[in-house]
Amino acid sequence: MEIKFSSAKINFMLTKNDIDKLADLARIDLTEEEKTKLQKDMESILGYISELQKAPNLTESHQPNNYYLRNVMRSDEESFEPGANTEKILEEAPKQRDNLFVVKKILDNQ
Helix, strand or coil, rough: ECCCCCCCCCCCCCCCCHHHHHHHHHHHCCCHHHHHHHHHHHHHHHHHHHHCCCCCCCCCCCCCCCHHHHHCCCCCCCCCCCCHHHHHHHHHCCCCEECCCCCCCCCCCC
């Protein structure tokens, strides 16, 4: 397996030995069927990365009129003061206490 992300071309042909090494590093046991599927999936992913390498650089310094990198957020003329809507929002909560939402406990304190 030879991968060089800095170059424009990536050799993405994986061998069974490469998959065995990856499985060993990940400490997982794979059947031969799973290894074959993983090999195809990894080659597909690396092929996609190779295609991304061909994409143009879309930074503002290279393309000042680049519409991909424009601010789409509106600037509010009058911003809200922190906490101005807290009471209104908390009124909608099924349970609340001390200006906080009360929710079901999902984590154990261990």
